[in-house]
Amino acid sequence: MTAGLNDRLGDYVAIAKTLGVDAVVLVPGPNFTRVVSHPFMSHERPHLMAICADGRTAAIVPNLELQSWGLVGFDGPVFDWRDQTGYAEAFADFLGYLGLESVAVEGQVMRVFVHHALLAAQPSLRIVDAEREISAPRMIKTPKEIEAMREAIRISERALERTLTGFTLGQTEKDIEQALILNLFAEGAEDHAFRPIVAAAENAARPHAKARKVLLQRGDALLIDFGARKGGFCADITRTFFVGHVSDEDAEIYETVLRANRKGHEVTRAGITAHEIDDAVIGVLEASPFAEFIRTKTGHGLGREVHEAPYVMRGNHMVLPAGTVYTNEPGLYLEGRLGVRIEDVVLVTETGSESLTTFPTDLRVLPC
Amino acid sequence: MTAGLNDRLGDYVAIAKTLGVDAVVLVPGPNFTRVVSHPFMSHERPHLMAICADGRTAAIVPNLELQSWGLVGFDGPVFDWRDQTGYAEAFADFLGYLGLESVAVEGQVMRVFVHHALLAAQPSLRIVDAEREISAPRMIKTPKEIEAMREAIRISERALERTLTGFTLGQTEKDIEQALILNLFAEGAEDHAFRPIVAAAENAARPHAKARKVLLQRGDALLIDFGARKGGFCADITRTFFVGHVSDEDAEIYETVLRANRKGHEVTRAGITAHEIDDAVIGVLEASPFAEFIRTKTGHGLGREVHEAPYVMRGNHMVLPAGTVYTNEPGLYLEGRLGVRIEDVVLVTETGSESLTTFPTDLRVLPC
Numbered sequence: 171m172t173a174g175l176n177d178r179l180g181d182y183v184a185i186a187k188t189l190g191v192d193a194v195v196l197v198p199g200p201n202f203t204r205v206v207s208h209p210f211m212s213h214e215r216p217h218l219m220a221i222c223a224d225g226r227t228a229a230i231v232p233n234l235e236l237q238s239w240g241l242v243g244f245d246g247p248v249f250d251w252r253d254q255t256g257y258a259e260a261f262a263d264f265l266g267y268l269g270l271e272s273v274a275v276e277g278q279v280m281r282v283f284v285h286h287a288l289l290a291a292q293p294s295l296r297i298v299d300a301e302r303e304i305s306a307p308r309m310i311k312t313p314k315e316i317e318a319m320r321e322a323i324r325i326s327e328r329a330l331e332r333t334l335t336g337f338t339l340g341q342t343e344k345d346i347e348q349a350l351i352l353n354l355f356a357e358g359a360e361d362h363a364f365r366p367i368v369a370a371a372e373n374a375a376r377p378h379a380k381a382r383k384v385l386l387q388r389g390d391a392l393l394i395d396f397g398a399r400k401g402g403f404c405a406d407i408t409r410t411f412f413v414g415h416v417s418d419e420d421a422e423i424y425e426t427v428l429r430a431n432r433k434g435h436e437v438t439r440a441g442i443t444a445h446e447i448d449d450a451v452i453g454v455l456e457a458s459p460f461a462e463f464i465r466t467k468t469g470h471g472l473g474r475e476v477h478e479a480p481y482v483m484r485g486n487h488m489v490l491p492a493g494t495v496y497t498n499e500p501g502l503y504l505e506g507r508l509g510v511r512i513e514d515v516v517l518v519t520e521t522g523s524e525s526l527t528t529f530p531t532d533l534r535v536l537p538c
Numbered sequence: 539m540t541a542g543l544n545d546r547l548g549d550y551v552a553i554a555k556t557l558g559v560d561a562v563v564l565v566p567g568p569n570f571t572r573v574v575s576h577p578f579m580s581h582e583r584p585h586l587m588a589i590c591a592d593g594r595t596a597a598i599v600p601n602l603e604l605q606s607w608g609l610v611g612f613d614g615p616v617f618d619w620r621d622q623t624g625y626a627e628a629f630a631d632f633l634g635y636l637g638l639e640s641v642a643v644e645g646q647v648m649r650v651f652v653h654h655a656l657l658a659a660q661p662s663l664r665i666v667d668a669e670r671e672i673s674a675p676r677m678i679k680t681p682k683e684i685e686a687m688r689e690a691i692r693i694s695e696r697a698l699e700r701t702l703t704g705f706t707l708g709q710t711e712k713d714i715e716q717a718l719i720l721n722l723f724a725e726g727a728e729d730h731a732f733r734p735i736v737a738a739a740e741n742a743a744r745p746h747a748k749a750r751k752v753l754l755q756r757g758d759a760l761l762i763d764f765g766a767r768k769g770g771f772c773a774d775i776t777r778t779f780f781v782g783h784v785s786d787e788d789a790e791i792y793e794t795v796l797r798a799n800r801k802g803h804e805v806t807r808a809g810i811t812a813h814e815i816d817d818a819v820i821g822v823l824e825a826s827p828f829a830e831f832i833r834t835k836t837g838h839g840l841g842r843e844v845h846e847a848p849y850v851m852r853g854n855h856m857v858l859p860a861g862t863v864y865t866n867e868p869g870l871y872l873e874g875r876l877g878v879r880i881e882d883v884v885l886v887t888e889t890g891s892e893s894l895t896t897f898p899t900d901l902r903v904l905p906c
Contacts, residue, residue: 208748213845214849234745238746253834253851277651282648282649283667297650299651348723351729352720355720361719361733376605465602470582476581481582484622
């Protein structure tokens with residue numbers, strides 16, 4: 171095995187020990203990709219690796235992935251299976267070889283059919299959902315990972331500016347979404363991190379709105395939430411603009427959200443808890459005349475996944491170390507009228523925080 | 539509820555009855571989207587709906603999705619929950635209200651954390667993986683769905699032709715991948731259906747290869763497997779080209795794969811089983827001098843998902859009715875040398891089959 175791979179596998183040996191289980195079982199997804207540095211797909215074919223508390227490893231691999239698997243440097247035994255014969259035997263052989271009584275799995279990644287295949291092969295197996303513990307090694311980003319995120323953000327910001335430059339009143343939400351996606355790829359994204367949200371006026375009041383074939387109108391708020399993926403890492407940015415004109419009340423709503431966003435940057439530094447950040451950010455909104463329009467928490471971790479630990483919300487007392495990256499995205503959502511969200515990507519440092527997002531947050535009225 | 543929604547919910551009432559379970563539970567994914575006609579995201583927040591054998595319905599919805607949920611026309615009770623307080627109570631109330639002893643779930647879609655949340659709220663609940671039965675209503679496409687797929691395929695074919703027109707020897711696999719993605723969006727895709735595979739020479743021997751920063755060479759096979767998404771439906775096309783020149787043996791390999799592909803089109807018609815198609819297609823490869831290079835089955839269903847039922851492989855004796863859409867994608871994979879795959883999207887009709895893919899399959903040498 172390569173040295174890097176061994177180090178990364180070692181993280182899960184330690185986690186298995188801490189959890190008191192015989193092994194950690196990973197399936198294709200962000201932790202799996204972190205370990206093997208190759209993005210295996212997770213379709214209808216079970217593919218998994220076990221890292222045991224005693225340091226042994228083994229994998230179940232679909233036969234058609236064997237060649238790619240051979241390149242990752244994993245030296246535990248491989249139990250492969252073919253579509254024509256199914257995977258029951260591979261699971262039985264894998265579990266028989268390892269002799270496990272308990273495993274920890276990623277509950278947000280592993281699907282029920284794999285869970286059932288494990289239990290079908292060994293009904294006595296105890297399966298623990300340890301999503302949080304297993305994903306924890308991803309929370310602190312390496313310098314290389316932070317650089318990938320900076321690049322994803324730079325690409326996203328250039329794409330946003332190009333999209334705004336091309337904006338006209340004759341565009342629908344769909345048109346803007348399409349232009350944004352094209353600009354993301356033209357600026358060098360390897361993918362979009364998620365389907366962009368482009369929502370105007372009352373549609374922006376839906377946190378996960380879908381773009382409509384509806385023309386923008388003067389005075390509309392225009393919320394754009396999107397990000398590039400680069401080097402396997404995600405950007406996630408939201409800006410809210412106004413079309414041609416902004417009313418005094420809308421401007422006040424905007425400035426309230428902006429104050430909440432700035433508060434998040436200010437209070438962040440290594441050692442703070444996710445709860446404390448959310449309390450400070452949401453506290454600004456709660457102290458405003460718009461408290462009834464709060465619908466969401468401050469944000470979430472960002473990295474290989476758009477949503478990952480730490481979830482920045484009250485009740486999550488996880489301490490954030492330097493190198494944690496999270497989204498600071500307070501918002502106010504006035505049903506039937508408008509939504510305003512301002513989202514930056516924040517890097518936690520020893521002395522404070524750095525906004526990886528550099529796109530201006532001042533209230534911007536798009537000329538039209 | 540709208541009439542269409544009621545009809546679609548009725549499909550799952552019937553499935554619950556057939557399976558002998560109290561309810562079918564759907565989570566965001568292709569079946570869920572089919573029911574509510576809105577693509578809810580499936581992140582870290584549990585969101586599900588139950589359709590009971592006795593016709594009752596209920597849902598667990600994250601609070602921040604309540605507005606969007608209100609638009610789908612679902613009139614069963616909704617148990618919502620907020621990030622700050624968690625979802626345990628919503629699960630308990632939901633199960634308490636419905637009084638279920640057994641549920642059928644989509645094992646390929648539902649993740650373990652939802653499975654565990656159901657069991658935590660009611661340890662006696664029997665959870666059956668009925669992926670196949672629950673997804674079955676998606677297998678027969680409506681005329682409107684087939685039209686969406688035709689459009690996704692037309693977009694994909696235009697994007698491929700543009701990419702080939704721009705091809706030069708100075709490009710790497712990565713360059714071609716990037717151009718292809720840009721062309722897909724420029725031609726009107728709402729998304730790519732999956733990350734394209736652009737693989738030359740020995741890299742093409744890996745069925746799920748990753749594009750490399752490696753320049754193409756004269757004589758290389760160039761395998762391109764990709765597709766647009768449009769109207770929520772996927773295209774999935776593979777063509778294999780040769781760069782500047784093709785050797786006699788490579789041409790023979792290509793023609794062998796093409797004969798297998800054509801056999802799939804010929805034998806298909808309503809009433810054939812998935813097994814019989816695969817047997818015919820793979821049979822052509824087995825009878826050739828290249829039998830040892832077979833690595834995959836014939837293909838898979840295509841629709842809202844890139845991979846869905848029916849899986850076209852020996853051992854799957856599912857009968858294919860008219861309206862089924864599947865990928866016919868035989869291939870030969872010579873490790874360390876090249877891979878050839880030719881993939882069309884096939885519509886099963888009463889009298890035979892129609893290739894929704896119209897991009898020519900004749901051996902094509904790219905000028906350079």
